[in-house]
Amino acid sequence: MKEIIAIIRPKKVSATKEALEKLGFPSITAQPVLGRGHQRGIAGEVTCDLPTELLSQAKVGGMKYVPKRYVSIVVCDTDVDSVVQTLILVNQTAQIGDGKIFVCPVDDALRVRTEESGDKALI
Numbered sequence: 001m002k003e004i005i006a007i008i009r010p011k012k013v014s015a016t017k018e019a020l021e022k023l024g025f026p027s028i029t030a031q032p033v034l035g036r037g038h039q040r041g042i043a044g045e046v047t048c049d050l051p052t053e054l055l056s057q058a059k060v061g062g063m064k065y066v067p068k069r070y071v072s073i074v075v076c077d078t079d080v081d082s083v084v085q086t087l088i089l090v091n092q093t094a095q096i097g098d099g100k101i102f103v104c105p106v107d108d109a110l111r112v113r114t115e116e117s118g119d120k121a122l123i
Helices: 010-023 077-091
Strands: 002-008 029-035 066-075 100-105
Touching: 002 010, 002 077, 010 029, 010 066, 010 077, 066 077, 077 100
Parallel strands: none
Antiparallel strands: 002 066, 002 100, 029 066
């Protein structure tokens, strides 16, 4: 099993969720996060209200933080390539700030309700 973590643009979450559901993966975890890469902000990317304390930290030539979405999904080893390719297809704009994808090993999974483990806990 692998955990696939994607840091993506907020406006791409719905399309990502729909694409993964069509692929057969309706279960994801998504949460809003703040961060930045080497670009130090993206002009025109921020269309949401940020707390005053974050806005006051902005510097000329860049932002301290950029709003992104953290998406996590755990899949069987055989499904990693198709999920990663779907994430790329949906989120790639060829512009700075498209995000990152990380693939991490998962030792085990356990469904609390039934105590199923391993791949059975994912379905």
